[in-house]
Each structure stands twice: as structure tokens, then as C-alpha cells.
Amino acid sequence: MTLAAPSVHLSGAAMLEGRPLFGQLDLTMAAQSWTCLLGSSGVGKTTILRLIAGLDTAAIFDGQITASDNTPLRGRIAYMAQTDLLLPWASVLDNVCLGAHLRGQTADKDKAEAIIARVGLTAHKQKKPATLSGGQRQRAALARTLMEDRPIVLLDEPFSALDSRTRSEMQELAAEMLDGRTILLVTHDPGEAARLGHVIYIMSSQGLETADSLSPPLPRSFADKDVLALQSTLLTQLRSAG
């Protein structure tokens, strides 16, 4: 990573099948910070990630997405989708190296193997995705995202398929390896947002609300009493959100 990771701002509204998906909203991914986005199913969280990633969505968006350094976002984003999007015919190692292959570059295999080791998949690196468990596949997709080493990182429920222990470890790994990046994390887990979020938004049919968050450093301990209290507060807010 060369340039400092900028902040990213999305401002606008989206229509889906002739009806508002979300009204005018302003979402800022603070520079070099974790921004977490919580909210019930179907409110448009993935749509927001895909809009920022420059990917197609079913919605029609009317607004702007800008970076604070006034430089286009294209080519500066790593996006980890909700589904793992692993190539079924490629090994874990080749999937992790996919970005370089698609760009016609030589992949840094040593780096890929080191990241695969960090996500605990060394014994599986030559296996095809179909032979892995859901949690292993999600860790392979996480490794591919970490391999990309982009200044802006969009993560759509990246730890959702993991058992509790592995989830807490992968949260810590991501916090370490993505330090200094500008990150947007969509999650359904208030505890995860409490551990990782510098800024936490709750999205509902009423729009975006900024929730409380805790002070750095990240990641906060899952056992920290302030984390547990914030987790409870966020769940209460989610249950009362529209």
C-alpha cells in the first residue's frame, strides 16, 4: 500500500422496483478506520457496499460516492462478498492468488502461503473449495481479500460462517492486517461491531443512525465489560429500529 487510505463518502438515495430502498443518506467511511454497518435484512447494506465497490445492484442510485483525496476509487478497493465467490476449479492457493492472475501479474506465492497460514488453512491449500467446510471457504475468501492489500476494504459479513472461537481469532487477524486501511464492515453481530468499530451505523427503513462506539485501540477484547455493554446497547437499538 502506497497512498494513505482516504475517507470515502456516500451520499444519495436508492430506488428498487419503483419504490425507495433507502431515502437520502450520508455514510462516511472514516479514513484509516473501521466503520461498521448494522441493520436488519433487506434494508440495503449489501447494496451500499456494492455501490461503493462500483458493482451492479438491483437498485437505481441517485447520488455521489467520493474519496477525500479526490482520486477515483476504481482499483483501490478490495471487496469480500457475502458469498465466498471462490472459483470451484481452483485450489485455495490459486483462489487466494486470483487477483494477481486476473491482472496478468505474477502472484507472490510466499505471501499467499503466509496469509493462508494465518487463516489456518495450510493443510488445505491445495484443496478445491467443494471439499472445504463453509467456515474454511469463508477463511479462504478472507485470505484472498487480505492478499489484495488495498487501501479501501469492503467486508460483507466476513466472519458469519465461523465458529465462535475462529470468529474471534479472525476478527483479531483482520484488525491487525488491515490496520491503516479504510474499512466498511457489514455485520449482523453487535458484539463484532463493538469490538471492531471506530464508527458504528445502524441502518433501518428510517435511514442511518450513528450509534455509540468505544475508543481505540482495536480490536477490543471480547470480554471487555465496555464491549459487552455496548453489544447489549446495540442489540437494543437494533430491536427498536424500524
Ligand SMILES: Nc1ncnc2c1ncn2[C@@H]1O[C@H](COP(=O)(O)OP(=O)(O)OP(=O)(O)O)[C@@H](O)[C@H]1O
Ligand atoms: N438481484 C436482485 N434483484 C432484485 N432485488 C434484489 C436483488 N438483490 C437484492 N435485492 C433486494 O434489494 C434489497 C436490499 O438488498 P441488500 O442485499 O442490499 O440488503 P441487506 O441489508 O444487505 O440484507 P442482508 O442483511 O439480508 O444481507 C432487498 O429487498 C433485496 O430483496
